[in-house]
Amino acid sequence: MTMLDFPGRAHLIESIDAAVSLGDHAAVAQALRSSLCRMMRENTVALPDCVLDPVEGHYARRELYVSPQHGYVVIAMTWGPGQGTPIHDHSGLWCVEGVWHGQLEITQYDLSEQRGDRYRFTDVGTLIAGTGSAGSLIPPHEYHTIRNASDTGTAVSLHIYQRNMTCCGIFDVAGDGWHVYASKQLQLDHAA
16 A cells, blocks of 8 residues: 655545545545645645656556545556557546646547447547646546647646556557557556
8 A cells, every 4th residue: 555645645635535435426526626626726735746757658657545444546647748548448437637737638538339349439529637627537438538738848647546447448549430449457657
């Protein structure tokens, strides 16, 4: 279990615990989005300095906390210039994401058709999420891409997952509007 310390950590955990105690996924997500936006706006939480350091070749995933009581996981992601994801799912888990630093381009998708391991998605829309904004994914609406659209700047986002997400489905372009499913093991980068 990660117990990394940083200014405002106790406040962050208390806020997440209170939201998760609501039980209903939609209520949890709404409470978490509101509390994350408030913490970022009021600057009551300072994430560890390590989350500002991008990793060459892939976006960084750094585990900041795992709740022994509720099972949720807090991951900081660092996005170097141009780094991003393919279309992916969240393995059926809800997630709330807050942009702590920089801007991220987020495109949401709906699953419109599936034939075996081939999937067709409908682009629901793209938004530029700036510092201080938060969003959520609640299955079955869990398909999206995330990308740091900056050519020079780093972006940092904080992700609260319902529980530890060790793998997810990614969907590679197969042509004619189809994507092929592949399981991806998720790795953690050093946080200290």
